[in-house]
Amino acid sequence: VGRTGPQRGYLLLYQPPGVRAEATGQIGDWVRLALAPGVEAWAHRDSIEFLPEGTPIPESRITYIRTRKNERGVQVRVPLRQRLPYNVEQSVNPQMLTLNIFGGVSDTDWIRYDSDDNIIDQIRWRQPQKRVYQIKVNLRQKQQWGYDIFYEENTLVLEIKKEPTFRGTLKSSVSGLTFMIDPGHSHDSGAIGPTGLKEKDVNLWIAHKLRKILEEHGATAYMTRYGHEDVALYDRPRKAREHNADILISIHNNALPDGVNPFVNNGTSSYYYHPQSYPLAHAIHKRMVKNLGLPDHGLYYGNLVLTRPTQMLAVLVECAFMMIPEQEAMLRTRGFQKRCAESIYQGICDFLKNESDH
Ligand SMILES: [Zn+2]
Known part of the structure; x- marks a missing residue:
C-alpha cells in the first residue's frame, strides 16, 4: 500500500505483488517511492522487497490498449513490460474512470474496442507529465457498480x-441482487451503553433483520458473521468480494471519542468513500433520519475499511448512539431494531428506483 506520507492518507490503494517503483528515501519504517517527478508515495518497509542497486528505474512503453467483454462486465487491458504502480480515480459526472500508470511512456498507436461491449463509451490516453501515462475511460453507465484492478502477468x-x-419486474426491487451485510465488531465489543448493552450484539440483531427482509424480497444476502464468531476487520470486505456482492452494508452504532460531548453531537449518520456509493448512502441516510426520528448526525465521506472496497457499492451506517441512555434503551427493543433494518431496506429501494427513473 503506497500512502501520501508516513501513516497518512492513501495516494494509491493496495498494489499487487511484483509492482516496481524507485525508492528514494526512508524515514523510520517508511520508504519514499518516486513515482514521477513531483509524485511520491510512502510504503511500509515490510511490504517492500529491495532490488539490487543499479536496477534501472522501472518504466514501460505502452503501445496498445484493448477492451474485452466478459461475464462480469468489461476489461480494459494494458500490456506493460513490467508491473508498474498505478492509481484509479473515479468520477460520476460524467461517469468516468481515470487510470494513472507511473513509469508509463506513451507510444500508443492502437486502442481496440470489443464491439460486443456496451459499458465503455470511449477511451482516451495522454501523457500529462513525464512518467505519468493516463487513460480516461468514459462510461455509458448512469450508475457505476464497481471496478477491480489487477495484473495478469504484466x-x-x-x-x-x-x-x-x-x-x-420492477427495477426498484432488490430481487436478483447480492448483498453482504456486515454486523460491526465481534471480538471487540464496539461501543458499550450506560447499562452495558454491547454494540456488537445490537449490530448483529439489526443485520439479521435486514438479511431476512432482503431475502423475503428475492435478494441473496450473506453476512460477514452470523453469530459471535470473530472476524478480522480486513476479512470483512474480502468476504464481500468473494461472494461477488453488489452492495455491502456495514451496520454500527455510535460512540464518540473522548472529549466530544455526545449529548450535543448524536443521532444517525452514514458513510461512503467512493463516488459510486454516494447516491446509495444518501438514499439510506435520508430514510433512516426520517424513520428513526433521531437527530441527523450527518452523511459523511469517510475513509474506512468497510467503505473502501471498489468492487461494489459500500455504505456504513451508525443507526443510533449507544452512549445516550434513551437511544440505548431504544436499541434494546425489537421494534426499533426492525425499524433500523426497514429504513436501510427502504433506502436501498429508493436508490434503485432513482436509478431506473433516469
Ligand atoms: Zn462500531
Missing part, C-alpha cells in the same frame, strides 16, 4: 462491473 487489467441483473 498486463494491467481494469475490470468494470456491469449493472447487476434485476430479476424482478
Whole structure:
C-alpha cells in the first residue's frame, strides 16, 4: 500500500505483488517511492522487497490498449513490460474512470474496442507529465457498480462491473441482487451503553433483520458473521468480494471519542468513500433520519475499511448512539431494531428506483 506520507492518507490503494517503483528515501519504517517527478508515495518497509542497486528505474512503453467483454462486465487491458504502480480515480459526472500508470511512456498507436461491449463509451490516453501515462475511460453507465484492478502477468487489467441483473419486474426491487451485510465488531465489543448493552450484539440483531427482509424480497444476502464468531476487520470486505456482492452494508452504532460531548453531537449518520456509493448512502441516510426520528448526525465521506472496497457499492451506517441512555434503551427493543433494518431496506429501494427513473 503506497500512502501520501508516513501513516497518512492513501495516494494509491493496495498494489499487487511484483509492482516496481524507485525508492528514494526512508524515514523510520517508511520508504519514499518516486513515482514521477513531483509524485511520491510512502510504503511500509515490510511490504517492500529491495532490488539490487543499479536496477534501472522501472518504466514501460505502452503501445496498445484493448477492451474485452466478459461475464462480469468489461476489461480494459494494458500490456506493460513490467508491473508498474498505478492509481484509479473515479468520477460520476460524467461517469468516468481515470487510470494513472507511473513509469508509463506513451507510444500508443492502437486502442481496440470489443464491439460486443456496451459499458465503455470511449477511451482516451495522454501523457500529462513525464512518467505519468493516463487513460480516461468514459462510461455509458448512469450508475457505476464497481471496478477491480489487477495484473495478469504484466498486463494491467481494469475490470468494470456491469449493472447487476434485476430479476424482478420492477427495477426498484432488490430481487436478483447480492448483498453482504456486515454486523460491526465481534471480538471487540464496539461501543458499550450506560447499562452495558454491547454494540456488537445490537449490530448483529439489526443485520439479521435486514438479511431476512432482503431475502423475503428475492435478494441473496450473506453476512460477514452470523453469530459471535470473530472476524478480522480486513476479512470483512474480502468476504464481500468473494461472494461477488453488489452492495455491502456495514451496520454500527455510535460512540464518540473522548472529549466530544455526545449529548450535543448524536443521532444517525452514514458513510461512503467512493463516488459510486454516494447516491446509495444518501438514499439510506435520508430514510433512516426520517424513520428513526433521531437527530441527523450527518452523511459523511469517510475513509474506512468497510467503505473502501471498489468492487461494489459500500455504505456504513451508525443507526443510533449507544452512549445516550434513551437511544440505548431504544436499541434494546425489537421494534426499533426492525425499524433500523426497514429504513436501510427502504433506502436501498429508493436508490434503485432513482436509478431506473433516469
Ligand atoms: Zn462500531
